[in-house]
Amino acid sequence: MQGRVRRYAGEMTLTSADSALLEDLRSLLGPRGYVDDPVAMEPWLVDWRGRVRGSAAALLSPASAAEVAGIVRLAAAAGVAIVPQGGNTSMVAGAVPPAEGGALVVSLRRMRAIRSVSAEDNIAVAEAGVVLSDLHDAAEAEGLRFPLSLAAKGSATIGGLISTNAGGTQVLRFGPMRALVAGIEAVLPDGSLFDGLSALRKDNRGYDLRQLLAGAEGTLGIVTAASLRLVPAVGSRAVAWVGLDSPIAALALLRRIEAVTGEAVESFELVPDDALDLVLRHVPDTRAPLAGRHRWHVLVEAVAPIGAEDPGEALASAIGSAIEAGLAQDAALAASEAQADALWKLRETISEAERAEGGATKHDVSVPVSVMPEFILSAREEVVRAFPGARAIAFGHLGDGNVHFNVRHPAGADNARWLAENGAAVTRLVHDLTGAAGGSISAEHGIGQTKLSEYARLADPARLAAQRAIKRALDPRGIMNPGKLVP
Secondary structure: OOOOEEEEOOEEEEOHHHHHHHHHHHHHHHHHHEEOOHHHHHHHOEOOOOOOEOOOOEEEOOOOHHHHHHHHHHHHHHOOOEEEEOOOOOOOOOOOOOOOOOOEEEEOOOOOOEEEEEOOOOEEEEEOOOEHHHHHHHHHHOOEEOOOOOOOOOOOEHHHHHHOOOOOOOHHHHOOHHHHEEEEEEEOOOOOEEEEOOOOOOOOOOOOHHHHHOOOOOOOOEEEEEEEEOEEOEEEEEEEEEEEOOHHHHHHHHHHHHHHHHHHEEEEEEEEHHHHHHHHHHOOOOOOOOOOOOOEEEEEEEEEEOOOOOOHHHHHHHHHHHHHOOOOOEEEEOOOHHHHHHHHHHHHOHHHHHHHHOOOEOOEEEOOHHHHHHHHHHHHHHHHHHOOOOEEEEEEEHHHOEEEEEEEOOOOOOHHHHHHHHHHHHHHHHHHHHHHOOOEOOOOOOOOOOOHHHHHHHOOHHHHHHHHHHHHHHOOOOOEOOOOOOO
């Protein structure tokens, strides 16, 4: 493979002399697994938000871990970049290839087998291309559930969720994806297959590659399968919408509810009135859940397994006492699954409503839970002070400190022009405020390529040095998802 690779600007590209490599890949994968037609590859070369576009020499779709290993061995020998891709739902363009055109996109979409679901171990073994909603269905068929869900569950894949350490609405009780991975199978940058699927409760053999690969965004290898923790299926759930005056009151409400319901609370979502107003204006078949207007709202869900006491009475009692104590003003408890789903729709369609309004500069940040209420209030004031007329909406997962902090153009301004002129400065300010609060500029979406420069600017030098050392040790040629995560 000598002479087939040229390097520039830290990236890699294929030359015309690499036709032999491409022929080897075509032979390995066959017509179903090898595509190099630009038109056919187009959907896999742009992020789902349409902001970042790349190019690739070929789109490779292996059907097994052995084929993934074969791809990586060939690419490693040639020093050619590989970009792993799951459902391509990354919010930070983490699965888009470089624009230079020499990379190989490796899509795991054909590896969709759920190898096993064990009620004895409470473990499912799923391949990287399994869509999250399909895993939910498979677990439910065995009287179990996989306790991670998000809006993109119909397209997000297990490999992508692991590689980005995805969060979602149930982190409050179960943690992010990393906490649910009991074992992992992955192809490392030299083409070797790491078989770590054994879901041992105790395994004290030094460095944990499972945890290292989770959240690595494909920069240390390609996840091909995982053993995932399951929990008992939901027997009953109670969903409520509560109107209150401030995020500070919302956190006090959460602690009051937890004191009454214990671990039953799985979701506690904070929604400002202006976000709800956007949803009611732009999303069909939605309506205000409460009679009056409230400055802030929370959506709370408590669940119980089959055979356990329904959490609805305890939740209603806790909210009722909170209203009596002045922590909340009004509440509605869903009386049916349809009503519960309608309440969740109000939370899950905020981003859709923002797009209909003209889009926003979006920030996925986290701060300690104890400071999240004050951070939301003060950061909104700081942004509006620095950018007069800007409209800042902060919502998210209050129970785990994750704030979706989005900033829109002033009323009457041209959205595209305002974002082009102010977007970078807005992001810099939001990230600076996040850092000052002891937080992270990436709560659940990852770094990818869109946050790379900000991560390099703000990250602790010791953290960056360690990440770069790990990257060099496992991927010395830098072929795995270049230009992502590690500045």
